[in-house]
Amino acid sequence: MLKLADDLNRRLEPQERFEQILSSAFRRFGKAVVDLSYANFYEGPGKPVLEALERAIADDRILALQYTPYGGRTVTRRLIATSLTEEYGLPFNYQHVILTPGATAALNMVFRTLFGPGEEVLLPTPCWHDYAVYLSNLGISIRTVPLAQNKHLDLEAIALATGPNTRGIVLSQPCCPTGVVYSKNELAELAKLLTEAEQRFQTAIYLVSDEVHRHIVWSGAEVYSPLLSYPRSLTIYSFGKALFIQGQRIGYVAVSPQMPEDRRLAKQLEQCERIMGYGAPTSLMQRAICDLIEYRPPLDLLARRQREARRKLKDSGFELCDGEATCFVYVKSPMADDFAFVERLAARGVLVLPSSVFLEAGHLRVSLTARGEAITRGVEAMGEVLQDARTSPSNREACER
Ligand SMILES: Cc1ncc(COP(=O)(O)O)c(C=O)c1O
Incomplete structure (x- = not known):
């Protein structure tokens, strides 16, 4: 039971x-x-998405539908790394990218890898509903920090909530549920605050940037990723969300190449995919998205x-x-x-x-x-x-x- x-x-x-x-x-x-x-x-989903799915099914290459390595197919990871390098201007390579069955699995793997029981994670609220569920399931302590009245980050409140047990902060950019896009300035201020806290408390603090909505920007606003301001960041993405095929569950976590321990952490995430048992996406979806990485509905x-x-x-x-x-x-x-x-x-x-x-x-x-x-x-x-x-x-x- x-x-x-x-x-x-x-x-x-x-x-x-x-x-x-x-x-x-x-x-x-x-x-x-x-x-x-x-x-x-x-x-x-749009026609190009359905056509890519059909092509992936029709692909009768040997081993096309068999197991893939932990972390995902190298070809797919490479294509994503190239695309991220262009989008963020940071030198990603395939090892920084770990493919997952959607963002839900990526978040669980990241929380399990980065944080331990009793350690504390800050959640600016309102936030996506399952962050707290996943963290609580792993015995990780949660400190909620309400957003400001205009639903932007309340940096003073975040500074006050940061303490010796703080190991991370999780936010979505753009924010779900509010739809707010955090500005370059406020994210740079957040990065400064976290760097100071790292020094004061002599500990690593990670920023998990859930960017599953980063291409769903109906207003034309520019979305600035926290990865550009804060080296100890990871970005989470969902092709399911971006392409309107959510039930197909395909996404990834990418570790910032600017993080001092980027390689070690990326390896640990691969290991986590193995030990959690449900972290590998289907080989079919890993193939299908290769044609869709640059596609924007x-x-x-x-x-x-x-x-x-x-x-x-x-x-x-x-x-x-x-x-x-x-x-x-x-x-x-x-x-x-x-x-x-x-x-x-x-x-x-x-x-x-x-x-x-x-x-x-x-x-x-x-x-x-x-x-x-x-x-x-x-x-x-x-x-x-x-x-x-x-x-x-x-x-x-x-x-x-
Ligand atoms: C902010 C946010 N993160 C994560 C997810 C989960 O994404 P996926 O369907 O790829 O698991 C969602 C889905 O609604 C979301 O809105």
């Missing part, structure tokens, strides 16, 4: 509570559900959806976070209890994620990955629930925060 520590059970609770809302909405409304919660892209549809949904939500009276990337809109919940709002919306067959899932109360994450007409309906329903909540005397108090 699976036995989970109390801390882990507590961390899973909001997600499991939402899953119940989701399944009862599907039981009640069936296919009519408007699902703006998880980021499954209803339009599916067009984002004009997402950009139109983002602008339209943001305008409509604002017109209905919602307060929005100024995101520039990802498929998400992060919205202040009109009711202090984000779950209460989500439940009311679900009663109309519309699903969005309550921010309690992301370790922050009082907001909602709306994913613009459903079909166009469903998004329109969902956004309208949000406005209706907002009006209802404001006009019903029993709720007025809950809305006035």
Whole structure:
């Protein structure tokens, strides 16, 4: 029987509570559900992606579908390293890149390799829901540090939270769930702060930069990677996310070539892939992505959806976070209890994620990955629930925060 520590059970609770809302909405409304919660892209991947998958299947080279080395196929790793070198201007080689079945596996391997039980990791919040679940599962201590009001890094709060047990910080750039792109300046300030902390506490502090959304920038904003400011950084990537084939689970972790112990750490990550047993991606996907490393799906549809949904939500009276990337809109919940709002919306067959899932109360994450007409309906329903909540005397108090 699976036995989970109390801390882990507590961390899973909001997600499991939402899953119940989701399944009862599907039981009640069936296919009519408007699902703006998880980021499954209803339009599916583009033609070039499907064609690359077909080519990989048709490849009848000897050993094409057999085991690959730990760390992944050298050819694929090399292509990614070349592409990273161009994108970041840092000298990556194939050994810096460890292929994984998506970012989830990469994060688990990185946490297991870098941090030990009792050591502390900083999580600026709101943050992607499973960082805390994975860290807690590994017995690693978590210190949450709320982002500033505008959802950028609160550097003063991070400095105050950094102590002798701090071994790392995990953030997503661009940020999930907010869609905010951290600026070059704030990341340079963060790097300075971490370098000072390393010296003061005489210990290595790692920055895990989850960049699975770095190519989903609908606004045209420039995304600056923390790897360019801080040598003890690792970047996490997901082709699943970038190409809208999330269920195919293919991604990687890359160690910064500027890290003093880059080779040693990369080797340890390969070793970790072996000992964890689930860290190797399928050989089929390792082949398929070779043709897709430079491919960027067009984002004009997402950009139109983002602008339209943001305008409509604002017109209905919602307060929005100024995101520039990802498929998400992060919205202040009109009711202090984000779950209460989500439940009311679900009663109309519309699903969005309550921010309690992301370790922050009082907001909602709306994913613009459903079909166009469903998004329109969902956004309208949000406005209706907002009006209802404001006009019903029993709720007025809950809305006035
Ligand atoms: C910020 C972030 N990190 C990691 C993941 C997991 O990515 P993958 O599907 O490649 O495992 C997601 C997926 O939603 C995400 O949004």
